[in-house]
Structure formats: C-alpha cells, structure tokens
Amino acid sequence: MSMDTAYLDRILDPVVECLTPQIALRLAELRADPETQDRLDDLAAKANQGELTPEEDTEYKQAINAIDLLAILQAKARAYLQTHSSA
Numbered sequence: 001m002s003m004d005t006a007y008l009d010r011i012l013d014p015v016v017e018c019l020t021p022q023i024a025l026r027l028a029e030l031r032a033d034p035e036t037q038d039r040l041d042d043l044a045a046k047a048n049q050g051e052l053t054p055e056e057d058t059e060y061k062q063a064i065n066a067i068d069l070l071a072i073l074q075a076k077a078r079a080y081l082q083t084h085s086s087a
Contacts, residue, residue, distance in 0.1 A: 005072065008069060016076050016079075024084075025077070027073055030074065043059065043063065
C-alpha cells in the first residue's frame with residue numbers, strides 16, 4: 001500500500017461508523033457502468049502504449065485516484081460485512 005492510499009485508508013476509517021449492512025453490501029458491489037469501464041479500458045491501453053495525450057493523462061490519473069478511493073471504501077465495507085454478519 002502506498003503512502004497515499006495508507007493515508008486515505010486512515011482518513012476513511014470513520015466512514016465505517018456510518019455503514020449499515022445494506023449500505024455496506026451496496027458499496028462492496030459497486031462497479032463502473034459499461035460506458036465508464038470502456039473508457040477506462042481505452043485509457044489504460046493507451047497508457048500502456050505511451051500514447052495518452054496530456055488531457056487523457058490527467059483524466060486517467062484522476063480515474064486511478066477515484067478507483068483507489070473506491071477500492072479502500074469497498075475493502076472497509078467487506079470488512080464491516082464480515083464483522084457484522086449473522087453466523
């Protein structure tokens with residue numbers, strides 16, 4: 001985990017206090033819509049080929065930051081569900 005994501009992880013800890021089982025499940029299951037996923041796939045392919053324009057590079061970096069944030073929130077939601085599941 002990078003320092004940036006570790007920092008985000010700590011800052012987002014209080015979000016867990018706002019979760020309910022229903023919200024945690026919905027959060028854990030969130031996925032990009034097909035149009036957004038297609039755009040991310042296109043940007044990733046261009047990035048791998050070194051073909052991003054400066055504008056696309058900015059867009060791609062912003063997307064990566066958003067994905068990191070969502071991944072941390074989803075990990076917290078899954079941990080919440082494990083802790084609060086009725087066995």
